Each structure stands twice: as C-alpha cells, then as structure tokens.
Amino acid sequence: xSLVIQPSVFDFFKKLEKNNNRDWFNDHxxxxxxxxxxxxxxxxxxxxxxxxxxxxxxxxIFRIYRDVRFSKNKLPxxxxxxxxxxxxxxxxxxxxxxxxxxxxxSFIATGFWDxxxxxxxxxxxxxxxxxxxxxxxxxxxxFKAVWSELVGDEVxxxxxxxxxxxxxxxxxxxxxxLFVKKYSDKEVLDAQFLENISHAFKIIRPYFDYMSDVxxxxxxxxxxxx
Numbered sequence: 001x002s003l004v005i006q007p008s009v010f011d012f013f014k015k016l017e018k019n020n021n022r023d024w025f026n027d028h029x030x031x032x033x034x035x036x037x038x039x040x041x042x043x044x045x046x047x048x049x050x051x052x053x054x055x056x057x058x059x060x061i062f063r064i065y066r067d068v069r070f071s072k073n074k075l076p077x078x079x080x081x082x083x084x085x086x087x088x089x090x091x092x093x094x095x096x097x098x099x100x101x102x103x104x105x106s107f108i109a110t111g112f113w114d115x116x117x118x119x120x121x122x123x124x125x126x127x128x129x130x131x132x133x134x135x136x137x138x139x140x141x142x143f144k145a146v147w148s149e150l151v152g153d154e155v156x157x158x159x160x161x162x163x164x165x166x167x168x169x170x171x172x173x174x175x176x177x178l179f180v181k182k183y184s185d186k187e188v189l190d191a192q193f194l195e196n197i198s199h200a201f202k203i204i205r206p207y208f209d210y211m212s213d214v215x216x217x218x219x220x221x222x223x224x225x226x
Contacts, residue, residue: 010185057089082097093208
C-alpha cells in the first residue's frame with residue numbers, strides 16, 4: 001500500500017494543466033490510471049488511520065471529469081484529486097476532505113459544507129442560547145495551532161429571526177462551518193504527510209463531538225434520533 005504521495009502525481013497534473021483536452025488525456029490515460037491507483041491507496045491509508053480514532057462509513061474519491069454543463073470554465077478535466085470521508089450518521093455528524101493539487105494548492109478540510117435547513121437552524125439556535133462551549137473549543141490553543149479560524153459562507157447581517165446585535169452574531173450568521181488547513185507541495189510529498197493528516201483530523205474531534213451532540217438533540221437536550 002502506498003503511504004507516500006509520489007512527485008510524479010504532481011508532475012502529471014502540471015502537464016495536464018498545459019494540455020487540458022480530451023486528445024491529450026486519452027493519449028496519457030494509462031499514466032493517469034497508474035497515478036490514480038497510487039493515490040487511491042493513499043486515501044485508503046487515510047481511511048484506515050481515521051478509523052483508529054473515529055467511525056467512517058464511506059470514502060468517496062471524486063472523478064477527474066469536470067461537469068461543465070453550467071460552468072463558464074469548459075476545461076474537461078480537474079487538475080487535482082479530491083476525496084471525502086463520511087462519518088457514521090446520524091449519530092456522528094461532520095466530514096473530512098483531502099485535496100491533492102500541485103503548486104502548493106493541497107489542503108484538508110473538515111466541518112459542515114452544506115447543512116440541511118433544519119440543521120442550520122438548530123446550530124444557530126444553540127449559538128444564540130449559549131456560545132461559550134463552542135468558543136472554548138475553537139479557541140483552545142492546540143486546536144488553533146492546527147486549524148486556525150472557523151471559515152465559511154455567511155449572510156451579510158443576520159438570518160431571519162435573529163438579532164444582528166446578538167453577541168454571537170459572528171457565529172449565527174454563518175451558513176457553513178468549516179476549518180481548512182493548507183499544505184505545500186513539499187509537505188504533501190513528505191513521508192510524514194499521512195501521520196500529519198491523521199493528527200490534524202484527530203484534533204478536530206472536540207468540535208465534531210460538540211456539533212454532533214447539538215444536531216442529535218433538541219434545545220432541551222433530548223435525543224432526536226433513535
């Protein structure tokens with residue numbers, strides 16, 4: 001099993017960036033398939049690491065083909081690998097993502113990309129009622145050393161039904177609740193990259209534990225799942 005990302009993966013994508021067309025890709029498809037196989041082994045190694053400290057029920061590695069139907073960018077191929085790791089729902093919420101791309105564009109991400117309407121309201125209500133616990137988690141020194149700031153799209157002022165002067169409005173107005181950690185090409189190719197990813201994902205757990213508790217109980221703390 002491949003536990004290291006090889007430089008040839010980045011080399012292939014750099015060539016694809018300059019030749020992003022079907023003829024070139026078809027001529028080099030055998031090379032791509034070899035790189036894809038190597039990287040899939042790495043993603044599965046990440047999955048195995050995650051399952052030592054979490055419960056992952058699915059790994060999804062995204063295809064290289066771009067959906068260009070509604071995009072101004074008509075280039076047919078992605079120039080990166082991407083894969084998501086789904087936690088065992090409904091008890092465990094949140095997810096992990098690993099993005100491998102040359103030119104120092106690689107990153108990992110965790111959190112809540114597109115919460116359902118009901119989940120988004122529940123999260124906001126929790127922050128409105130008491131934002132102290134979530135702030136303690138995301139402001140903790142070792143947590144911030146790895147994940148820095150909470151990011152994500154947000155409304156301009158306040159969601160309907162919430163006061164724009166509420167002390168937790170910075171959290172309440174978010175529509176996404178994400179943490180992102182970027183990596184240089186050198187870091188991705190390092191032999192410790194797998195271990196570094198696993199460590200970063202392990203550090204996020206207090207945040208996931210908190211959000212999972214919020215999303216599986218009502219405002220009175222009563223479970224909403226069987």
